[in-house]
Amino acid sequence: MQNIQKWIEKIPVMEDIVDLKPTVWINPNKKTDKEAWENIDFTENDIYEADQRLRRFAPLLTEYFEDTEESNGIIESPLRKIEKMEPLLKETSDIKGNLFLKMDSHLAIAGSIKARGGIYEVLYHAEKLALENSLITLKDDYSELANEKNREFFSKYTIQVGSTGNLGLSIGITSAALGFNVVVHMSSDAKQWKKDLLRSKGATVVEYDGDFTKAVEQGRIQSAKDPNSYFVDDENSVTLFMGYAVAALRIKKQMEDLNIKADKDHPVFFYIPCGVGGSPGGVTFGLKKVFGDNAHVFFVEPTHAPSMLIGMATGLNDKVSVQDFGIDGKTEADGLAVGTPSRFVGTIMDTLLSGIFTIEDKELFNYMRKLNKSEGIQIEPSACAAFEGVVKLFEYESAKNYLDKYDLMDKLDNSTHIAWATGGNLVPKEVMNTYLETYL
Numbered sequence: 001m002q003n004i005q006k007w008i009e010k011i012p013v014m015e016d017i018v019d020l021k022p023t024v025w026i027n028p029n030k031k032t033d034k035e036a037w038e039n040i041d042f043t044e045n046d047i048y049e050a051d052q053r054l055r056r057f058a059p060l061l062t063e064y065f066e067d068t069e070e071s072n073g074i075i076e077s078p079l080r081k082i083e084k085m086e087p088l089l090k091e092t093s094d095i096k097g098n099l100f101l102k103m104d105s106h107l108a109i110a111g112s113i114k115a116r117g118g119i120y121e122v123l124y125h126a127e128k129l130a131l132e133n134s135l136i137t138l139k140d141d142y143s144e145l146a147n148e149k150n151r152e153f154f155s156k157y158t159i160q161v162g163s164t165g166n167l168g169l170s171i172g173i174t175s176a177a178l179g180f181n182v183v184v185h186m187s188s189d190a191k192q193w194k195k196d197l198l199r200s201k202g203a204t205v206v207e208y209d210g211d212f213t214k215a216v217e218q219g220r221i222q223s224a225k226d227p228n229s230y231f232v233d234d235e236n237s238v239t240l241f242m243g244y245a246v247a248a249l250r251i252k253k254q255m256e257d258l259n260i261k262a263d264k265d266h267p268v269f270f271y272i273p274c275g276v277g278g279s280p281g282g283v284t285f286g287l288k289k290v291f292g293d294n295a296h297v298f299f300v301e302p303t304h305a306p307s308m309l310i311g312m313a314t315g316l317n318d319k320v321s322v323q324d325f326g327i328d329g330k331t332e333a334d335g336l337a338v339g340t341p342s343r344f345v346g347t348i349m350d351t352l353l354s355g356i357f358t359i360e361d362k363e364l365f366n367y368m369r370k371l372n373k374s375e376g377i378q379i380e381p382s383a384c385a386a387f388e389g390v391v392k393l394f395e396y397e398s399a400k401n402y403l404d405k406y407d408l409m410d411k412l413d414n415s416t417h418i419a420w421a422t423g424g425n426l427v428p429k430e431v432m433n434t435y436l437e438t439y440l
Contacts, residue, residue: 004018011314016358017306017327018326018327021303022358022363023396024399026355026402031352032293036352040285040348040352042241044289044290046245047245047248047249049242050245051249053123053124054074054120055074056127056142057126058074058142059073060142060143062143063143063146065108065109067108067109071108075119076107076250077103078103079100079101079103079254079255080101080103082375084374084375088374089387093391095390095394095417096412096413097416097417098260098417099419101371101377102418102419102420102421103377105379105380105421105425107425110173110174111426111427112422112426113247113279113283114166115170116243116279117239117242117244117279118161118174118240120239120242121237121240122178123174124239125159125230126178130145135153145178151179152179153179154179154180158182158228159171159175159182159232160184160223160229160231160232161182161183162212162219163184163187163190163212164215164275168186168205169197171232172203175203176201182203183219184198184203184206185206185215185219186208188209189212189331189334189337193427193428206222212337212338213338213339213340219231234276234278235343236343240278241285244282247283248283248287248291249286249290262294265411267408267412267414268291269297269417269418270287270298270420271298271386271417271418272297272298272299272386272420273299273382273385273386275336275337275338276307276308276341278342280420283420284299296354297352298356298389300356300357300386301356301359302331302336302358302360302361302385303360303361304361305327305333305338305339309356309358312341312346312356317341317347332438333381336385357388358388362439363384364385365438365439371384377421379422381435387419393417
């Protein structure tokens, strides 16, 4: 256990965190201009390289997944203005600007943001093996990898991952489709329907009594025993990170098509649900590379699992857990049920991230119902965390101070707010109906 009182004296917002009260932590280390990037080695070229690899695999994805045919194998989600949701949110908040939903909840193949990084890392590994063994060249049509001979080659290899759910789905579904053996190590808080779906796709699911950290730890150990096994490390993977970052290139084009400006007079606020940090961190890295200081990115975590907030606020990153502060880590937002954050992501976010909001579980379901009622859009509870940032940016005093500090108050009428819906499309109808009827 940490000396909780010491941390509260040093970081006053920690009192709310420990008391499980919804709040916001504003990042005191955030930098602007070139100073923000001084200690970050990755560049925009890394994002473009990832984008090109995804494009090379597009013909293969259309071979395996019908829901990628319309987009010619490019996995991307809609950016949708949610005009009817705005009045419902304004009932409790003086929101200024326009509200949009980035619907990673409806990404092809895996139905969540994990379809970005997770699928990308599987493809990255498949390409590496295929090139090293002369199955293809960079100039070939990658759909050749779907033939029986190449599938037999992939079947000699195993891909493993630790997950609370959605990353496991993206890795499991894609790996199995390409012909790999795949093992998904899942924590006890993973939803049963996700385990069932993975097994139906041919993945082996190993369940653990502990939380996400335990599943990752055991997955890493088991994978290391097999020389033909590749472990997808949600806590430390640069490859996952860059797959997520590609989202920024895509949303830039979508914003241009919708005439959404992003400049000093038209700030854009992004709100992304956060678990261990990989997917929101990668997306944030990309957004800050593409939009610079005109992008203000906030994570949103459950009050019972604010791991990234605690890790970044204390500077201890993965050396501290929510349990060290007497917080149980249990939440209905299964994808966000993480006790210990990623050091890799926390370190990069140190100068880029604007702050982190926390949300009570009951509000996840309230936002879920409002979105379903107003827009007819259904996303899973954890994805609804994003709306808390939109609402509370205009409510919390420290959030208002942030707006003042960066000279944003008089620009809010021209601002854009993008809630990042991270998952939900694969949720079975009966489970979704149960969610919509859940009141905590």
